[in-house]
Amino acid sequence: MLIRYGKPEMIFVTFVYAPVKNKEGKVKKVAVWVLENTRQVTERKKEAMMRIQEELREVRRHADQQRRVYEAIASGTPDLMYVWDLQYRFIYANSALLNMWGKTWDTAIGKGLRENGYEEWHAAMHEREIDHVVATKESVRGEVAFPHAVLGNRIYDYILIPVFNEAGEVEAVAGTTRDVTDRKEMEQTLAQSSEELQAINEELLSANEEQAASNEELIATNEELAIVNQQLRDAWHKIEEREIALRLAVDAANFGTWFIHSVTREFITDARLKELFGYYPEEELSIEQALAQITDEYRDFVSTKLENALYNNGDYDVTYPVIGLHDNRLRWLRAIGNLKADPSGAFSAFTGVVMDITEQKIDEIRKNDFIGMASHELKTPLTSMKGYIQMLIKVNRQNNDLNTDMLEKANSQVGKMTAMINSFLNVSRLESGKIYMEIQEFDLAELIEEAEEETNATISSHIVIFNPVVEPMVVNADRDKIGQVIHNLISNALKYSTAGSTIEVSCFKDKGMVNVSVKDRGMGIKSDDLPNIFDRYYRVEGSQMFSISGFGIGLYLCKEIIERHKGEISAISDFGVGSTFTFSLPLLST
Structure with a gap:
């Protein structure tokens, strides 16, 4: 920067240093050639110069950070200079900033960002930056565009620095903002002179090999920077597009x-x-x-x-x-x-x-209330019907074998309906948070033994094998609910397996947990259906399913009961070969 003809002017020059040697070959002097090439500066040279100037400005700003802010503020500078307290209020603003706002000292000082006309995004951004400066005691650098009261939309480069008190704590945040709109326009103008600068660079390359090597390295670096800048611009455009799409989706x-x-x-x-x-x-x-x-x-x-x-x-x-x-x-x-x-x-x-989700939740509550009410209403006559049928079985067993067989089938169907109604009631109670758990310590091995006795007495269509449990398996759980899970898994294995096939029930310890598994050799489950089988009301599609009744709530109930006991339930299956369902509970004694 020189004063030429009474005016400040930015010029660009190239320096060439060469040694001057005596007869013995020793360097005695240094000759310096200076070539002014202001009008021929290419975008590459100009960017390099601007980068050097930026680094120098950054060094100067770092040195000024330790000074008291009011010693650094000059009200006559065209730069915008200001100071915030820790409540984001302006405690100083120079005349350039006041003129940009179209305000006076009395109407602006002591006010926050929004009160001085900053848009919400702009105010929130600076408040986050102030918090960052206070938390880290480090400066923040940025660039932003916003309207000037007189000049219209302008581009500004700014830096925020901490102001320390005598104890070394941040007591305020000072900032300097510079209008770089003209500089940006100058950069565009200088970019148009690339061909002339290229010719000058070729002359300089032929004059000095070392300078040529430096220029080649600079060209390569600038090409890489250009590629990176283009990638950054592309990425920024994609981010902007995604943010707009996200905002539209949220609003919709x-x-x-x-x-x-x-x-x-x-x-x-x-x-x-x-x-x-x-x-x-x-x-x-x-x-x-x-x-x-x-x-x-x-x-x-x-x-x-x-x-x-x-x-x-x-x-x-x-x-x-x-x-x-x-x-x-x-x-x-x-x-x-x-x-x-x-x-x-x-x-x-x-x-x-x-x-x-009020509307969906109210519909769900109404549905659960309806299921609960309907299930209770159906359960009462079914209970009476079951009692009458059992009485008739006892009376007819001695007189008429055919009637007894028909009554036993009717009694079985009533049992199935009662089980379905109880499942619906449990679903309703689970979803309304009213299901009751009677937690107690008991031996799971004894519960498995009871399930074995009941299965052997009632199941003749399949071969159900209960592997021996050789030691106690004490858990802290609701005995009836866990029994219901075991019954549901065995019933499912019977339902989805062909008559005469084998079902295997096991109970074993593993890593502080007790595991119960039910393995069948039935139709199996497809891999696409397997992740969803524990979902409420989920039913596997397929031609083989038409003859199998159910509402898709049995496995859902099993999952909810086991998870409420802090356990896990899972399934593995090979389609067409069979499935294994396993649940685990925390073990109290080993």
């Missing part, structure tokens, strides 16, 4: 969204999320206030899941009811969140969506 689905800062616990939400919790759009909503709207029986559960997701990166997919603050309206909400570390490493961002 009418989801509420949130952001939680893992360090400050700052809670940023949109108007839709506030509406779901019964708040007005302009009202502040904290994490604690949102949790307060959740009903008592779900509040601790949701709070625990939230803390685990926020600090342990646990899963967060929860459904819960809330009572709106102002509208006092009951809503069922489903919240799904994801934790992602910030590139700075200083904090993580927990973001997610909340959706209103």
